[in-house]
Every structure is written in structure tokens, then in C-alpha cells.
Amino acid sequence: MDIKRSLVLLLSSYGCFLFAQEKTVDTVYVFDSQMSKVKLFHHIASITNEDAEKNSSNLSELLRFQSPVYIKENGRGAVSSPSFRGTTAQQTAFVWNGININSSFLGQGDINNIALFGYDQIGIKSGGGSVIYGSGAIGGSIHLDNSLTFNKGFHTSLFSEYASFDTYNNVVKGSYSNERLSFKVSGSHSISRNDYKVEEKGKDYTNDNGQYYNTNINIAAAYKIASRHQISWISEFFNGKQHYPVHFGNMEEQTKYHTQNIRSLISWDWNERKFSNSFKTAYTEENFQYFGNINGPETSGAAGKNYILKNDFNYFISPEWNINVIGEFQVNKGLGEGTSRIGDISRNAGSVAGLLRYFPTKDLRFEAGIKKDFVEKISSPVLFSFSGKWNVVKWYDVGLNVSRNFRAPSFNDLYWSPGGNMDLKPETSYQFELRNQFKLGNFKLMIAPFYMNIRDMIRWLPANSGFYAAFNTNRVESYGLESQLEFEKKVGKHTLRTHFGYSYTKSTDLDIQKQLMYVPFHKFTGMVDYQYDFVKVYVQGMFNGLTYTDSNEKRKDALDPYFVMNAGVNATFFKHYTVGFKVNNILNETYYTMLSYPLPERNYSVHLNISF
Secondary structure, three states: OOHHHHHHHHHHHHOOOOOOOHHHHHHEEEOOOOHHHHHHHOOOEEEEHHHHHHHOOOHHHHHHHHOOOEEEEOOOOOOEEEEOOOOOHHHEEEEEOOEEOOOOOOOOOOHHHOOOOOOOEEEEEEOOOHHHHOOOOOOEEEEEEOEEEOOOEEEEEEEEEEEOOOEEEEEEEEEEEOOOEEEEEEEEEEEEOOOOEEEEOOEEEEOEOOOEEEEEEEEEEEEEEEOOEEEEEEEEEEEEEEEEOEOOHHHOOOEEEEEEEEEEEEEEEEEOOOEEEEEEEEEEEEEEEEEOOOOOOOOEEEEEEEEEEEEEEEEEOOOOEEEEEEEEEEEEEEEEEEOOOOOEEEEEEEEEEEEEEEEEEOOEEEEEEEEEEEEOOEOOOEEEEEEEEEEEEOOEEEEEEEEEEEEOOOHHHHHOOOOOOOOOOOEEEEEEEEEEEEEEOOEEEEEEEEEEEEEOOEEEEEOOOOOEEEEEOOOEEEEEEEEEEEEEEEEOOEEEEEEEEEEEEEEEEOOOOEEOOOOOOEEEEEEEEEEEOOEEEEEEEEEEOOEOOOOOOOHHHOEOOEEEEEEEEEEEEOOOEEEEEEEEOOOOOOOEEEOOEEOOOOEEEEEEEEEO
16 A cells, blocks of 8 residues: 555544545635644534524623533623633633634633624634644633635525514625635624613612624635645624623713724645645734723723734654644734723744654554744743543543643733733643543543643732732642533434533632632533424523632632523424524523623523525
């Protein structure tokens, strides 16, 4: 058997590189060229558009019910941040089509200012990934991926929903492709008065000044300029407005927040039998304006611009050995206005990463990676990763992941006046994970214990001068496990699909030996889908354990455990029309993910989905 034939069979067995077979290339193009390789060694939980429609309010709700991530939300639709495995929002990387899009100012992503329906698939990866996805990928990463198909002709779809609190969600998509050209456009718009009421122990809460709206547009295209060469382009435009809820009616000032984000990416992909190269140039822009009085002038604001060059070269030395070199260079610019006191700043950053993969047999694979970041005026550590996966027997797989990861200080951490600290060191972490997967008939069980040690955590603390300042202080140790149980069975016109997840997290500030704030010890999610012919019914639930809201484990200020359950039914007519009805929070539970900001009690929605 010659080398080329061995290569094609090997790649086909692993399903790893989209360039391996021309038939695959003709079918789909994924903008994140690393994703197929990452899936060889790491578990990526994928959320499709169909699953996203079950939690269509916003991305926060989707992640809350369909992932192990804890979501801290200041009221429905307001400021929202994630927590993977006992880490912070700054230690979670948001990755858009392979590009890290965490804010240069805050070092994190605001979930409710990221569109829910702008992507073909949302991926959830627990555990560190800084060697490939850069700063912030310490606790985990959230992947917002788009794809393009070829030779599929015209397709269009419309999703329209009306929900409680005068909420409207609308999404329209259109695509066309032939053998050489693929084009796709989509737009979404969400608006809500969001004035829900919550009654608890004789107290009435109304989400006053909680209205929001946002609009998102995506445009993507790919063209095969030759049999092995392809040019691709994707752009996203987001415009959002949030009014921040108040607690005391007219006694508290009403405020609001506007944001505009732009992301654009051009890629040239060259695919051969033994090697591939993906060269990307990207531009991302974030703008925000804060109004201390909704009827007054802008109080503060900032504009950030990022210029990115990235090259991903992949080469098979032999059918067993593969080398991957990734180089990236960025220019990050920021300008603060009003009370956003960071001035006019610019920072250059670059990195070089190398990964070596070894496939001794079809049941065994290894990957070792090393990376060096070069961040202007910051001393960055050398990062590493090691992963292995072994299909021990037909019913049991085991995977090992060890890595060193980091987060560079954000613009606010360094330059905010007063309080910024130019002497900050990057946060670094060491993480270990042992993933076990069992398969028995239609059942799949995954159990993954993990351990993480974070050093030089950046915190804002009171300084001697009376204001808050940024310091490298905490050492955090986090350990626990994540588990999933899946079942799927189809008999005739009956299909049953279930998915249950449980996570336990012990995340300790080693200086004071206390659990970190907003890190629940226990989280459980579950979903049961049943379909008979043209009717689908689903039930989903989420349990969240005791969650402390301060660093001293004060029980009186902690969030009590809660269980929330949703249900819905869809019916499809004439193959193209689907009508659905949902009930959220069936049990009318009063629950909080952030102190003082309850989320809605029982609420409803109806939707129409048309697809051609």
C-alpha cells in the first residue's frame, strides 16, 4: 500500500481533516480549520440550531440549560458572564470561527451581546486550550462556528417567535451554492419589553427598565479558484441596546448600554494530499457607550480595534506523523472616552505554536504542543499541552489532557486610571483531565475528573490611596468532575433521545481556603426528546446547587439551590412548516443566578419555522 493511499485511509478513519478527500471538500467548508483536529483529542459538545430553538431567549439561557457552564446574569437579557470549572469570565475564551474575540478592555465576553442565531453550530469545550486558542482559554472555550456547503442550490428559512414580556425573536437565512461558489446570509432581531414580575415571600420584584433589543447580520462566501485553492470570507455585524434593571423604581437612576461589534475574516485555503495551509486575515471591532441617565448624554464609552494575521500549516511527514505550525500576529488598539479612563493605547502581540501528532494505530493517537506568546510589555510564559486518546475496547475509550494555559492582562487591568497596573503578570494555570467514555448499546456514558491550579490571578482590590487597583494575588485550586449520559433509540416512527449532565466543582481560593464566589458545587442538566412522525415533544431541566455570592462563604447571602424545568412541543406540516409552543419554568420556581436579580417565573412562547 503506497503512502498516499495509506494517508487517505488514515484520515478517513479518523474523520479529522476536511481536505483529506475531495468529496468532503465539495460538501462543507468550516471556517475554523483547527476544529476538526481538536475533536480528535478533546470532547466538544455541539449545539445545533434545532437545539438552540429550545432556549431561544438568548445565548445565556441556552448555555445555562444545555452545558455545564454556570451563567451569572444580572436579570434576563442584561449583563451576563460564564464560569467553566470554577474559573471566572475572564478565563473563558469566546472563539469566533477560530479567532479569539474576548474584549480587549475587560478580557471577557458579554454573553447577551453575542447573537444566539448567527452561527451554524455552537461548541462547548471544557478545559484549557491556550496553545491553539490563546489568552483566556483556561477554564474552557465557547466556539461560535459557521460553515458553507457546496453544490446544494438554494435554501431559505424563517424562524419567528412571540414570547412573554412582549418578546419577539426573528431569524431569516438564505443560501446558494454550486460546485465552485457558496454564499450565505442571515439576519436576526430580538426585542423585549422584559418587564417580568417575581413574587417571593411577600416581596414583589418588577424588572423595571429591563428592556433590550439587538440585531445581528452575517454574510459569508467561498469560491474555489482552483481544485486545491479556495478563498473564503465571512463578516458579522452586531448592534445592541440594554437598559439595566433597577430595584427601587423611581428612587434609582435608570441607565442603559449600547454596543456595536464588527467581525470580518478572509481566508485562503490550500489543500493537498500531504499538507494544507490556511492563511487568515481578520478585523474585529468593539464599541460601547454607557449612559448614566437614559435621557442624558453618554457618560463613558470605548472603541477597540484588532488587526489579526494568522497562518495554520499542516503537514503529514508520514501516515503516522503529522506536524502543525500556527503563527499569529495582532495589533490591538483601544480608545476610552468620558469616564472610561484608559486613554489612547496600542499593543502588539504575536505567537508561534507547534503541534506534533502521532497515530500509531487507528485506536491510539497522541498530540503534543508548545507555544510562545510575545505580548508587548508583558512577559508571557511558555505554554504546553499533551493529549492522548485510546480506544481500549469497543465499549471503552480513555483520553488524557494536560496543559499549561494563560490569560494576558486586559487593557483595563493595565491602563485604567487610576488603578491600572503596568507590572501585572499574566495569569497561568496547569490543568489535568482524564476522560472516560463507555458505550453499551444505545447508551453513552462519559466521566471526566479534572484538576486545575491557577496562579497570579488578577483581582481589583482596595489600594492605599483609597481607590481600587489591579494586583496579582490569588492562587486558586479547582477540582471535580463532569459527566454525561446519552441515549438514543429509533423504532419505526418513534425516536427517543435523552441527554443528562452532572458536574461537581470545588474551587478554592488557597489564600483564605474558601469557595470562589458564583461557583456552584453541583449542577445538573437534563433533556428528553421524543418524536412520533411529525410531532416532537421535549422536556428539559436544570438543578443548580448552593452558590456563594461573596468570598467568605456567607450563607445568608448565598443563592439557594433551585430546579427549573421547561417543556415544548413542535409539529411539522407539509415538510416545510413547523409550529411550536413552549412553557418555561413550568414549576414557577423563583431563582437567581446573580444576587438581587431574579429570573422570570413561568412564561410562554409560540413560534413558526419555515424552511425551503
